[in-house]
Amino acid sequence: MLEKIHTPKDLKQLNNDELAQLADEIRCFLIDKVSKTGGHLASNLGVVELTIALHVVFDAPVDKIIWDVGHQTYVHKILTGRKDDFSSLRQLGGLSGYPKIEESPYDAFGTGHSSTSISAALGMARARNIKGENYFVVAVIGDGALTGGMAFEALNDAGRTKTQLMVILNDNEMSISHNVGSLSIYLSKLRTDPAYFKMKADIDKVLNRIPEIGSILSNTLQRFKNSIKSLLVPGMIFENLGFTYFGPIDGHDISALKEVLSSAKMVKSPVLVHVITKKGKGYKNAENDPEYYHGIEPFDIESGECINIKNGKTYSEVFGDTLVELAKKDKNIVAITAAMPYGTGLTRFKKEFPDRFFDVGIAEQHAVTMAGGMAAAGLRPVFAVYSTFLQRGYDQIVHDICLQKLPVIFAIDRAGVVGEDGETHNGIFDLSYLSHIPNLIILSPKDGNELSAMLKYALTLNKPVAIRYPRGNCRYTKDSSSILFDGRAEILQEGRDVTIVAEGRMVEIALKAAEILKSKHLFPEVINARIIKPLDENTIIASVLKTRHLVTMEDNVKIGGMGSSIIQLLSEKFIYNIPTKVIGWPDQFICHGKIEDVFKYYGMNAESIAEQIISFLLERDDYGKSKT
Numbered sequence: 001m002l003e004k005i006h007t008p009k010d011l012k013q014l015n016n017d018e019l020a021q022l023a024d025e026i027r028c029f030l031i032d033k034v035s036k037t038g039g040h041l042a043s044n045l046g047v048v049e050l051t052i053a054l055h056v057v058f059d060a061p062v063d064k065i066i067w068d069v070g071h072q073t074y075v076h077k078i079l080t081g082r083k084d085d086f087s088s089l090r091q092l093g094g095l096s097g098y099p100k101i102e103e104s105p106y107d108a109f110g111t112g113h114s115s116t117s118i119s120a121a122l123g124m125a126r127a128r129n130i131k132g133e134n135y136f137v138v139a140v141i142g143d144g145a146l147t148g149g150m151a152f153e154a155l156n157d158a159g160r161t162k163t164q165l166m167v168i169l170n171d172n173e174m175s176i177s178h179n180v181g182s183l184s185i186y187l188s189k190l191r192t193d194p195a196y197f198k199m200k201a202d203i204d205k206v207l208n209r210i211p212e213i214g215s216i217l218s219n220t221l222q223r224f225k226n227s228i229k230s231l232l233v234p235g236m237i238f239e240n241l242g243f244t245y246f247g248p249i250d251g252h253d254i255s256a257l258k259e260v261l262s263s264a265k266m267v268k269s270p271v272l273v274h275v276i277t278k279k280g281k282g283y284k285n286a287e288n289d290p291e292y293y294h295g296i297e298p299f300d301i302e303s304g305e306c307i308n309i310k311n312g313k314t315y316s317e318v319f320g321d322t323l324v325e326l327a328k329k330d331k332n333i334v335a336i337t338a339a340m341p342y343g344t345g346l347t348r349f350k351k352e353f354p355d356r357f358f359d360v361g362i363a364e365q366h367a368v369t370m371a372g373g374m375a376a377a378g379l380r381p382v383f384a385v386y387s388t389f390l391q392r393g394y395d396q397i398v399h400d401i402c403l404q405k406l407p408v409i410f411a412i413d414r415a416g417v418v419g420e421d422g423e424t425h426n427g428i429f430d431l432s433y434l435s436h437i438p439n440l441i442i443l444s445p446k447d448g449n450e451l452s453a454m455l456k457y458a459l460t461l462n463k464p465v466a467i468r469y470p471r472g473n474c475r476y477t478k479d480s481s482s483i484l485f486d487g488r489a490e491i492l493q494e495g496r497d498v499t500i501v502a503e504g505r506m507v508e509i510a511l512k513a514a515e516i517l518k519s520k521h522l523f524p525e526v527i528n529a530r531i532i533k534p535l536d537e538n539t540i541i542a543s544v545l546k547t548r549h550l551v552t553m554e555d556n557v558k559i560g561g562m563g564s565s566i567i568q569l570l571s572e573k574f575i576y577n578i579p580t581k582v583i584g585w586p587d588q589f590i591c592h593g594k595i596e597d598v599f600k601y602y603g604m605n606a607e608s609i610a611e612q613i614i615s616f617l618l619e620r621d622d623y624g625k626s627k628t
């Protein structure tokens, strides 16, 4: 069946049994492909029937379907002409793991960060109306993404307008981990007792039979009817926001989905279709552990085990373990996550200190300011968050934390290029979006030992501190307690021809590049920056005045990063005529791919950087006369 599907039009010839068979084939295809490439398996297994039904009922790409977060669009990509490219999923130059306008006309809007789909859909619907065009706009949003405040901003705006728009709530009780918050409890009521749904029909019948006596009574009756409905029937929260609610519906029953979507699309005002699905459906391992199979590395289908044996600890694990140790001694330490306990290494903290652990849902803005409130009231909050998602809380960092000098610690995970998640997830802006904020201290460890030491150091300060560290494994020796951080940079190797100041993951690359330079009789002085703000002026300036040449290396865009800060420092200290080369990410969005492939592709690996430094030095006249 799947062989015959090249565009969604091919779906429309199939009957429900054939569509059900197609769903089975797509599941096998997904498990096979993702077991080889890795990716977001559980979410995609959960939306097979929903995606098929959407592409039967609607006519993409004329009709616009916007997928919130977009990690669940593999089925959509399979059905829209990209199934033959699936072996390249998330590889350099291959298919993206998210919808991208430039990848396909069927990808109506790029996503990756959560809770944007309803805003984008409303924007398109309004554009359609203004331009007098005629097509449907559908936003598909998960129950996790619906905990993002931006989604409610859009619901609030959409509901009061009579704009034809469909929101499909894909409710599987899961965010990455179990979904949290009062909305999730509300949804579980709707999910668990379908009697509500039947009750609604009965109540409507009974109440509508009572003859309306006089406008006052009938209005009172209407209010009475609504208050009864709001008690008993599902979706009143959405109805009160101006949406016509349909649901809850079995999200794996293609004929039911087709029927409800077809009638919902006839409504000329905003509608919300509440669909119940099972995350990981069709692959037992994923059904039993949808959190683990939310984002999975390549795995063995039979056992479900990841193929690449994990050796060593990740930065996230070192962070989490250190925080647990510190929290044992300091009762004021609390940990906050925005729906990413597993990814940020807080699973152990959650288990050991359930009363001091807060998962606020996909609500980074709220997390930052709540941390501010906690700090103002005497706690020591640590907000663990991916660099890219912290972008959501920028104004809160400025306005609520740093302006008031509140001692919040930002454990910024996934800082720098992250690899397969690509453009929407690379954490390559945090040094730029944080360095200009007054009162904030910024630290960047070169390995797990330093991360652990820096976390301890940060907790001794009564100030806002950001510690940024990359995705993946780190060098870490258990007895790192001896390693203290004194708030200064460290000279890793003395030299004379050029000062290389590197931060974080770039330090190891700098040392490798230095070895290559030495083979060319060039002797760099390598400095591990460690503290990005305020810079360790004495160490950096002393070295630069000695070597009279400067190279900076950062896993951040060049603009506004550490290199910019160092150049500014030299100018403020009236140190001129120092030839300087800033090495970092260019002014563009960095594509997806394995991290090592991406670094090589952009010339950010040791070999390429060594070449760049050699030509930078030897281009200089004074080097032409060779100093050796």
Ligand SMILES: Cc1ncc(C[n+]2csc(CCOP(=O)(O)OP(=O)(O)O)c2C)c(N)n1
Binding pocket: 043, 046, 069, 071, 072, 112, 113, 114, 141, 142, 143, 144, 145, 146, 170, 172, 174, 175, 176, 279, 338, 339, 340, 362, 364, 389, 392
């Ligand atoms: C702003 C933001 N914060 C965090 C994330 C990380 N994230 C990706 S998917 C996800 C959970 C989404 O849950 P849901 O919308 O229910 O989708 P499901 O996987 O259940 O289909 C989270 C928290 C994100 N993509 N964007």
Ligand SMILES: CC(=O)[C@@H](O)[C@H](O)COP(=O)(O)O
Binding pocket: 040, 069, 071, 112, 176, 294, 295, 343, 414, 418, 421, 471
């Ligand atoms: C879809 C999404 O945003 C998350 O699942 C993200 O992909 C997790 O990234 P890590 O794999 O680095 O934890």
Ligand SMILES: [Mg+2]
Binding pocket: 142, 143, 144, 145, 170, 171, 172, 173, 174, 175
């Ligand atoms: Mg969900």
